[in-house]
Amino acid sequence: MTSLKGKTVFITGGSRGIGRAIALRAAREGANIVIAAKTAVASEKLEGTIYSVAEEIVAAGGQALPLIVDVRDQEQVIAAMAQAAEYFGGIDVLVNNAGAINLMGVEHTSIKKYDLIQSVNHRATFICAQAALPYLKKSSNPHILSLSPPVNMAPHWLKPFAPYAVSKYGMTILTLGMAEEFRDYGISCNTLWPATYIATAAVAVNLGGDTTMLVSRKPEIMADAAYAILSSDRGTWTGLALTDEEALAKFGVTDLTHYACSPEHIGQLQKDFFLD
Numbered sequence: 001m002t003s004l005k006g007k008t009v010f011i012t013g014g015s016r017g018i019g020r021a022i023a024l025r026a027a028r029e030g031a032n033i034v035i036a037a038k039t040a041v042a043s044e045k046l047e048g049t050i051y052s053v054a055e056e057i058v059a060a061g062g063q064a065l066p067l068i069v070d071v072r073d074q075e076q077v078i079a080a081m082a083q084a085a086e087y088f089g090g091i092d093v094l095v096n097n098a099g100a101i102n103l104m105g106v107e108h109t110s111i112k113k114y115d116l117i118q119s120v121n122h123r124a125t126f127i128c129a130q131a132a133l134p135y136l137k138k139s140s141n142p143h144i145l146s147l148s149p150p151v152n153m154a155p156h157w158l159k160p161f162a163p164y165a166v167s168k169y170g171m172t173i174l175t176l177g178m179a180e181e182f183r184d185y186g187i188s189c190n191t192l193w194p195a196t197y198i199a200t201a202a203v204a205v206n207l208g209g210d211t212t213m214l215v216s217r218k219p220e221i222m223a224d225a226a227y228a229i230l231s232s233d234r235g236t237w238t239g240l241a242l243t244d245e246e247a248l249a250k251f252g253v254t255d256l257t258h259y260a261c262s263p264e265h266i267g268q269l270q271k272d273f274f275l276d
Contacts, residue, residue: 001231002141005030008088009230010081012071012128013098015039016048017200018147021219022095022226023053027062029227034084034091036069036077037098047201063088071098071124074131081131091135093230096125096146096171101202102164109163117163121148122170129178133187141234142187145226146175149193149274150241157274165274172241179239188238190229194222195243196269199261214262215270221259224248243275 004026014023015037023033035050035057050066057064065087069080085091100120102113125146136142148171158165172191179189197216225244228251229237237250245256260266 002233003029004093004227004231006032007092007139007141008032008034008084008090009093009095010034010036010084010091010128010132011095011097012069012124013037014095015050015053017202018194018198018219018222019095019097020048020053020056021223022097023057023062024060025220025223025227026093026230027057027060027064029231030061032063032065032088033057034080034088035064035066036071036080036084038068038070040068071128072119074127077124077127078131081128081135085135090138091132092139092141093143093145094128094132094136095226095230096128096144096148096175098124099147099202100167102167103161104163105160106162114163117167118170121167122174125171125174129174133182136182136187137185142185143230143234144175144178144182144187144189145229146171146189146191147193147222148172148175148191148241149272150191150243152274152276154276168274176239176241183235183238186234188229188232188234188236190237190239191241192222192226192229192247193241193243193274194272195245195275196272198222198272212270214265215268216261217256217259217269218261221248221256224253228253 014035054064054066067080100117102117148168151169199216225247
């Protein structure tokens with residue numbers, strides 16, 4: 001394993017949830033964290049901003065650079081990458097965490113919503129990877145990690161929300177393609193997806209609130225899994241579409257009981273989308 005101490009991790013959409021958890025996990029190892037997201041002011045429904053997370057990162061032992069970035073805007077992304085590289089002296093890791101969700105089929109998805117999920121999910125993965133590439137090439141242990149699922153073409157996943165599936169599978173296909181395209185540069189490219197629901201604001205809003213939280217795991221399981229991947233030596237793991245359970249198992253971690261939000265419901269954890 002390679003330490004993240006002094007390494008620069010660029011995380012999109014890291015002002016809350018899984019992105020925040022990954023940021024804090026890396027910060028505890030002494031990493032420099034760039035929080036690139038749109039949330040500058042907290043709302044009643046969504047707590048956390050790029051500035052509040054930056055404070056948490058510093059308190060955890062890392063260095064932070066909060067940047068207001070709309071990942072749909074290529075010029076903003078390019079400028080943010082340049083600013084991050086100048087501020088910290090380079091970029092070692094890109095985490096494509098920003099995401100938009102839409103749990104409807106073709107008939108009931110507006111074109112506005114369709115364009116949103118495609119642009120925030122797979123299109124932003126393309127933009128961010130392309131913008132980060134010149135800096136990653138210079139890193140001693142570069143990684144791209146996209147939070148997207150293994151591609152599962154089972155009809156029961158495509159039928160209810162094909163537009164969302166397209167957007168998330170697109171992230172995975174791009175990342176696995178980059179694993180081969182960037183292999184000669186020594187850039188490890190992998191995807192990570194939770195094996196179960198994760199207790200985040202997005203899950204609470206879209207999937208049933210407090211009841212869903214009881215059958216979910218804490219975001220820290222994704223943070224620990226991401227750290228396992230990102231601290232692996234360049235080229236050791238690349239081209240893999242992993243769940244958090246699979247990533248942790250590669251490091252011998254199989255007891256996941258402490259990640260459950262409700263110990264009383266540990267036998268009822270809800271398997272996440274796209275996983276059979």
